[in-house]
Amino acid sequence: MMRKVPENAVICGDSIEEMKKIPDNSVHLLLSDIPYGIGLEDWDVLHANTNSAYGGSSPAQG
Numbered sequence: 001m002m003r004k005v006p007e008n009a010v011i012c013g014d015s016i017e018e019m020k021k022i023p024d025n026s027v028h029l030l031l032s033d034i035p036y037g038i039g040l041e042d043w044d045v046l047h048a049n050t051n052s053a054y055g056g057s058s059p060a061q062g
Contacts, residue, residue: 005011005026011018015032022030 005022011022019030
């Protein structure tokens with residue numbers, strides 16, 4: 001089902017399924033936070049993920 005997307009909207013869900021609902025030529029930027037569903041349990045270690053908003057580490061790093 002296609003839907004009109006409000007300006008500056010944040011859409012949460014499975015990115016592949018949600019993108020199917022967005023009309024063609026209606027989006028200037030699509031940002032997806034990956035990797036999900038690729039089987040790498042240690043991705044935080046592989047990418048040395050840090051985020052100053054969380055005091056220097058992501059919540060996933062424990």
